[in-house]
Every structure is written in structure tokens, then in C-alpha cells.
Amino acid sequence: MTTTSPKGFRAAGVAAGLKASGGPDVAVVLNDGPRFDAAGVFTGNRVQAAPVVWSREVLRHGQVRAVVLNSGGANACTGPAGFQDTHATAEHAAAAMGIGAADVAVCSTGLIGERLPMPQLLPGVTSALNKADPGGGAAAAEAIMTTDTRPKTVTVTDASGFTVGGMAKGAGMLAPGLATMLVVLTTDAVVDASTLDSVVRAACRVTFDRLDSDGCMSTNDTVLLLASGASGVAPDRDTLGEAVTGACEDLARQLQADAEGSTKDIAIAVVNAASEDDAVEVGRAVARSNLVKTAFFGNDPNWGRILSAIGTTSAAFEPDAIDVSINGVPICVGGAAGADRSTVDLSGRAVDVTIDLHAGGERATIRTNDLSLAYVHENSAYST
Amino acid sequence: MTTTSPKGFRAAGVAAGLKASGGPDVAVVLNDGPRFDAAGVFTGNRVQAAPVVWSREVLRHGQVRAVVLNSGGANACTGPAGFQDTHATAEHAAAAMGIGAADVAVCSTGLIGERLPMPQLLPGVTSALNKADPGGGAAAAEAIMTTDTRPKTVTVTDASGFTVGGMAKGAGMLAPGLATMLVVLTTDAVVDASTLDSVVRAACRVTFDRLDSDGCMSTNDTVLLLASGASGVAPDRDTLGEAVTGACEDLARQLQADAEGSTKDIAIAVVNAASEDDAVEVGRAVARSNLVKTAFFGNDPNWGRILSAIGTTSAAFEPDAIDVSINGVPICVGGAAGADRSTVDLSGRAVDVTIDLHAGGERATIRTNDLSLAYVHENSAYST
Numbered sequence: 001m002t003t004t005s006p007k008g009f010r011a012a013g014v015a016a017g018l019k020a021s022g023g024p025d026v027a028v029v030l031n032d033g034p035r036f037d038a039a040g041v042f043t044g045n046r047v048q049a050a051p052v053v054w055s056r057e058v059l060r061h062g063q064v065r066a067v068v069l070n071s072g073g074a075n076a077c078t079g080p081a082g083f084q085d086t087h088a089t090a091e092h093a094a095a096a097m098g099i100g101a102a103d104v105a106v107c108s109t110g111l112i113g114e115r116l117p118m119p120q121l122l123p124g125v126t127s128a129l130n131k132a133d134p135g136g137g138a139a140a141a142e143a144i145m146t147t148d149t150r151p152k153t154v155t156v157t158d159a160s161g162f163t164v165g166g167m168a169k170g171a172g173m174l175a176p177g178l179a180t181m182l183v184v185l186t187t188d189a190v191v192d193a194s195t196l197d198s199v200v201r202a203a204c205r206v207t208f209d210r211l212d213s214d215g216c217m218s219t220n221d222t223v224l225l226l227a228s229g230a231s232g233v234a235p236d237r238d239t240l241g242e243a244v245t246g247a248c249e250d251l252a253r254q255l256q257a258d259a260e261g262s263t264k265d266i267a268i269a270v271v272n273a274a275s276e277d278d279a280v281e282v283g284r285a286v287a288r289s290n291l292v293k294t295a296f297f298g299n300d301p302n303w304g305r306i307l308s309a310i311g312t313t314s315a316a317f318e319p320d321a322i323d324v325s326i327n328g329v330p331i332c333v334g335g336a337a338g339a340d341r342s343t344v345d346l347s348g349r350a351v352d353v354t355i356d357l358h359a360g361g362e363r364a365t366i367r368t369n370d371l372s373l374a375y376v377h378e379n380s381a382y383s384t
Numbered sequence: 385m386t387t388t389s390p391k392g393f394r395a396a397g398v399a400a401g402l403k404a405s406g407g408p409d410v411a412v413v414l415n416d417g418p419r420f421d422a423a424g425v426f427t428g429n430r431v432q433a434a435p436v437v438w439s440r441e442v443l444r445h446g447q448v449r450a451v452v453l454n455s456g457g458a459n460a461c462t463g464p465a466g467f468q469d470t471h472a473t474a475e476h477a478a479a480a481m482g483i484g485a486a487d488v489a490v491c492s493t494g495l496i497g498e499r500l501p502m503p504q505l506l507p508g509v510t511s512a513l514n515k516a517d518p519g520g521g522a523a524a525a526e527a528i529m530t531t532d533t534r535p536k537t538v539t540v541t542d543a544s545g546f547t548v549g550g551m552a553k554g555a556g557m558l559a560p561g562l563a564t565m566l567v568v569l570t571t572d573a574v575v576d577a578s579t580l581d582s583v584v585r586a587a588c589r590v591t592f593d594r595l596d597s598d599g600c601m602s603t604n605d606t607v608l609l610l611a612s613g614a615s616g617v618a619p620d621r622d623t624l625g626e627a628v629t630g631a632c633e634d635l636a637r638q639l640q641a642d643a644e645g646s647t648k649d650i651a652i653a654v655v656n657a658a659s660e661d662d663a664v665e666v667g668r669a670v671a672r673s674n675l676v677k678t679a680f681f682g683n684d685p686n687w688g689r690i691l692s693a694i695g696t697t698s699a700a701f702e703p704d705a706i707d708v709s710i711n712g713v714p715i716c717v718g719g720a721a722g723a724d725r726s727t728v729d730l731s732g733r734a735v736d737v738t739i740d741l742h743a744g745g746e747r748a749t750i751r752t753n754d755l756s757l758a759y760v761h762e763n764s765a766y767s768t
Contacts, residue, residue, distance in 0.1 A: 045692060045695040045696055046694075046695040046696075046701075046703060047691045047695030047703045048703070076691075077687075077691050078720055079718065079719065079720035111688065112688025112689065112692060113688035113691075113716070114721065290755070291763055294760050294763035295764065297764045302496075303497060304460065307431045307461050307497075308429060308431055308602060308603050310430075311430040311431030311603060312428075312429055319461075332461070335461055336497070371674070373761065375760075376681065376755055376760055379674070379678035380682025380684065381682050
């Protein structure tokens, strides 16, 4: 039920000694073909980790035969030496596989600013390559975890006979453009790189890009989509897009559910906006308000903080026309108090906020989490 | 040492029953003249509390004789009825003083979305007006506190013979445009309203607007500057500006030091930026990163999170040219690891971060706080 669910892929995860815990920390996902088309989406952060710089170049020619991933170190802000480490990793895997390094994408995740321990990493890559098999997807998904409490995998099978599989890691720094996350998606559909590129971009735009757990944008975010063509099925763009978007949406929900220290999964639906951009802007402003997020942690349906966050945006609306409902209760009507706040049930993990701007017909949903004591605890102790 | 330090002002603070605690919650600051010039700066939030809408209109004619302030309720998101409450408050004070309501500014602070209890408020205003005297500034400063742990006041005396006094409240939602704060500044200088306006705007721009405690923008922020002319001294614009900016800077530092749940006062100096706007943008991005803020709460000099936040901006810089020092230690040099992180002493409350963009000659300092367990605790329990 992961990257090795589609035909034509092998994977593995091993413990190479990068993590102090001794847990698995190096993974590979290998495409055995017959086709090697690939596409990728990378962080919008201008401070980009070495593996992002490398893999972006690899993806330019639209072919990937192997992805090497490590947890236990982000290899970000490591200068030219860090880039050489990534290059050496790709060369090492390529040599072992008898392919060119330009067909090897690299992903890293972990603490920013420290060099990777190459004497541990390279033997780990060798070991993972040796172990890679069609049942190795679960082990790969486990090896890319950092503060994740559980691996995240997905499989979507289309009736026409192709499959999309995937794995993700990410638990903090979840924000548009993208989350602190690594995602590898695989499919056995027959599809060219340019179609893959448009499909994966469209899928990210409405899934990972609308997940905004803590407002922070990472240096390492990478989403890769590899196609082996091994099913022999060549779906049309919409059919493939639906399957890939479905897989991304599923993984995004898993990321949200495992966000660091979170006690709530909050969906902020902004409806009747003048434009989709307006809806996204309003949703993000609310999702990023620490006062809104702490209120939900305290089971407090504090709609005043929601209106205060909406007011910071440039979206089209009249303040006295805004309605807000929380878990179905119309707690704010026409920009003022509506139903009694005591009637809102916030005891569960799911929180549905609907903001009606009464300014048009567009909508978007942004997903976020609450800001909890555990989030602060975890993130104040992470690197020490 | 407060709003009544300059000649020509009286003030008072009383308990009217708005606060459940029974503490003081209604204040007045009265200008006895001979002049009544005034200026104000208000929140940039598009969702504006009724008293902001009212006071903005009052300030249009550049004259204020009385300011009525209450804690225990923000009177924001209260619809037309809430605006009528503000109007009635101004009329009530004006009638008691024998002046026009158009000379009475009103400020409110507290929970958003609930109507003010007018049967308590109006007698409180009467009582405060009756008690107002030239020694009442301290009581007024106490009556406007919400989650503040101490009143905030300031006095700046210029050698030429005029004085600037002030009081502030604000402990959360501190963000540009402005903080969740009410500030009343007074001076006995002889100065026209248009000069006051330019002086108070210039002062806010480099003080309150650069304090970004939790990234949230309030619906009620108000800074008023009232001039009585009672000293007979007519300073030039620069001399007055220096005194007012000094008073604002002092109050801003008091707001930062009392920010909800904070354990650190963090100054982020961005130097060698291509423009002041770039410096401000970078400083704010770092100040708003929850991962940076939680790291400082944990005494962790996590410069990687700082670079990651810088990378989200559109400021001019090369990622591999950025230097970051924390409390004097050059922990990041040329975008990569510099001095050992264990050499940074974060045991005190003051944290000085200097970010050198090597992109020009401009600079700005943004002040913020850490994100602590106490912040989450306080803000998850505030309204319930």
C-alpha cells in the first residue's frame, strides 16, 4: 500500500546510523521501468537544501530511475561542501546501479545546518540498494520519518488498470510551498514527463499547498512523481490527475493528523469569496493566527479572533456581512454574535470552520492544526 | 510619570463592574487646555471595533478634550448596536463636561464580540469624570489593563520646558498595524494638530509598528496624542518628534517585556539590507516564525530556522552570503554553520539576533518574544 504498490518499483529502508536513535534512516525507491518519466515540485523557500538544488536539476530532463532519501539530517545551509555530499550520494547510488547520476534524485530531512555523516550514509545507500524489492515500500516509508509518529503511505487503484502509490513524511513546518515534507509518488501508468509535471503541480496546489500546520516553510520540501509504465495502461490526463490528487489529498490528511503536538484537525472552508485567491488568502490568515489556534486548543469557539484574522487580509468583503460557523453552529452572523458559544461542541479532534464572505461564488479549504502545549514543548526541545 | 505629567491634564481610573474581577476598568484622560490639538493612529485591521470607527471620525477635526477608555470588553464585532453604545458613551461624557461629543474619543479593550454592559459603563464614566485630577494618571493606566501584569507609563521631559507623558496597555496580539494596545500620549507643548499627526505617525512607524509579539493584529489598536499647550513652549517638529518617539519606544519596550507568557525579549536587527523595507520584511518573517520562537523558548540558538524564515521573503539577498549572530556569537557565516552553537548564552531574557544580508546599507530592528508554554496556556484559556 505504498510506493511499491504500482508495478515496476522496488524500495527499501535501512538503518545507517544517521539517527542517534539507531532507527531506519536511509531509503531508496527504484523505478525498474520500462519507462522512467518523472516530475517534481520543490519548496518555494529561497534558502534551499543541497538535495533540492540537485534534484531540481535532475528533474529538468524528466527522467528518474532512483530516489535516495535520508532522515537524520536536512543537508540545508551546508554550503558547497553540502552540495558535494549530495552529488557524491547520487554518484554512489548510480555507480552501484550502473546508471548515470543525473537519473538519481536525492531527498534529505532533519536538522538544518549540519553536514551529513557520509561515512555512515554511503554504506547505508549500498545496503538499501541491495535490499530493494517490490515489498519494500513500507520500510522506505518508515526510514524517512523524523518527528512523525507513524509512516504515511497511500495507494489509489484506477478501474482502468493503473495504480498510484505514495509515501510521505512531515510533521512540523507544514506550510504552503510546501510543507516540511518529502513525498514520493509512483505510478505504473504510461505517461510522459510533461503530463506528470502538470498533474503533480495541479494536485499539490489543492492538497499540500492548502495544508498550513504551523505557517513555517521548509528548505527541503520535495514531491516526486515517478512513472514506470509497467501497467501498459495509458490514462487520459484527467483520469491520472484524479488518482494523483486523491493520493496527495490522502497523504495531506495523514500529515495533518500527525502534526507535531496537535490535538485538532481544523478545516477552514471559505465560501462565497470573490475569487479563489481571496478564499485562500482568508483561509491562510485564519490558519496562521496563533490566537485562533490556541483558542481551538482550549476548546474555545472564539470567533472574534477569526474575524480579527480575516480583517488583516485584502480579500473582498464587508466586515458586517461575514458569517462564521464552527462545527455547524452559526456563531457569528453578519459580523456580530450569533448562536451562543456554549452550543459549539469542540470535544472531538475534527473542527470545521466555515467562513461565508458573501462576496462572490468561489471557495477554498485550508487545513491546519491547533497550537498546543505539546507543539511548543516538542519544538523547543527538538534540536537540543 | 504618566498622562498627567504634562501640565493641563487630569485623569482617573475607577472600577465600574465591567471586569468579573472587580478591578478598575474605566478611565478618562481630560485635556483642560488652553489648546486641544490632537492626532491619532488606528489599527490597520479591516475589522474595526466601534470605538475605532468613532474615534477616527473625532480625530478628523484635530481636537480632543476627553478620552474615555474601558477594559473588560472590546466592543468589536458588535454591529450597529455596538456603535450606538460607543456613541452613547461619548455623549454621556460630553454632557457631563458641557462639551460636544465630537470632542470625546473612546477606546475599548477586552473580548471581541460581546456588547458592553452600558448600565455599568455609563455610571463608571460619571464617576471617573468626577474623580479626574492632575494626579490620576497612574489610576487611569491601571484601569486599561487586560492581561497586562503591570501598568505601563512614561514621561519624557525636554530641556526646553515641555513634557510628553503616556500610558499603554497591551500584552497579546502585538503586531504591526499596531499591537492590541491602547496608548494615550499627552504633551503640554504648543503644537498644531497637523504637526501632531505627522509626529505620532513617524513615531509609531519605528516603535509600535516594529513590535511583533505574536503576529496577530487587533481590531481596537489606538494611539492618541493630545496637546494642551499649557507649558507655553512651542518646540520645533524635530524636538517634539524626538520626545514623542522616545516615549513610544519606552512604552513599546514595556509592552514587549510584559507580552503574554513570554520568557525572552528578542531584538532582530537586520543590517546591510538593500532597503529599509527589505530589512523590515526579513525581521518580521523571522519574528513570526513559530519554530524560531519555540527554539528561543528552549534556549536553542537554532539558526537554521532563522535562515528558513529569511528564505520565505522577497528581500534582496544571496542565501550563501547571509551571516547570523545570536547574542554576539557568529553562529552562521556565509549561509552555513559558523561558531559552535554551544557557545551561545541564552540563559537571560534578552536575545539579540543580528542578520547581515550583505545586500546594501539599510537596517531595521523588529522586536518580538518567544513562544512559550505559558503563551499557549494563557491564550487557550482567555475567554473561557
